[in-house]
Amino acid sequence: MISIIKEILIRRSLIRELVIKDLKIRYSRPMLGFLWAFLLPFLSVVILYIVFSLILKVKTEEAPFFLYLMSAVFPWRFFQDSLICSVTSLLDNKNLIKESNFPHYLIPLSVVLANMVNFLPSLFVLIVTSLFILKGLPIFILLLPAVLLVHLIIAVGMAIILSILYVKWRDIKYILEVALLLLFYLTPAFYSIYLVKNSFSRLLFIAYIGNPLVGILNLYRFILFKGFYSVIHKDISPISFIIIPIGFGIVLLVSSFYFYRNNKNTINDYLSY
Secondary structure, eight states: OHHHHHHHHHTHHHHHHHHHHHHHHHHSSSTTGGGHHHHHHHHHHHHHHIIIIIISOOOOSSSOHHHHHHHHHHHHHHHHHHHHHHHTHHHHTHHHHHHSOSOTTHHHHHHHHHHHHHHHHHHHHHHHHHHHHTTSOOGGGGGHHHHHHHHHHHHHHHHHHHHHHHHHOTTHHHHHHHHHHHHHHTSSSSSOHHHHHHHSOHHHHHHHHTOHHHHHHHHHHHHHSTTHHHHHTTTSOHHHHTHHHHHHHHHHHHHHHHHHHHHHHHHHHHHTO
């Protein structure tokens, strides 16, 4: 693991160029350019707000519903787009991989970092919106870099594994799309965590809270929403949205590099056809 970190640091200029290349390809032709990085997730929030708040009259105890949606959709779009874009990244860059001598995992890593850059404008808007609607930010906002790092680690770990699996089994892309849709509905994006608590047994609720992606969303709300922790602290332990995502992210990242090490010698063979 230490050798991989050293390799990433040594190749940081290459990673930066790959990130810039990804962003240029993505936004060079659209008229609104990089503005789409914010518009797409924001429009998703507006659509969900109209459906679930104005039509279905959904309410959330933890925060105002529009803010609650933003805190789920923006981080989720980063996670979802990172995986969808990275799953085919090795195949999409097979000519570059064959011509250059660098570790394959730098490709999905650069894709996730590019999507992180896309995520930052939305995150800034979320912070400003929370500041105005809730009349302030919690002191936990200082933990934002740490939360971003945990989120990034989870996305990178999954991106590396999925990109390697895809060069061997092309069905992975379609399985991923279905899995992401299911996972989105299994996270408290447009419904209160208390809806789950009141609808299922205590055991099932504990299992639900143990989902690292549920923990990530709660972690963002914990550091961005003033008063959020005071609402949920009696029912949800900080362990669920701090320890579980961190532990899951570390295990996943280590596992992804171990998986790469076991498959690196055969990746180019699969990319040849």
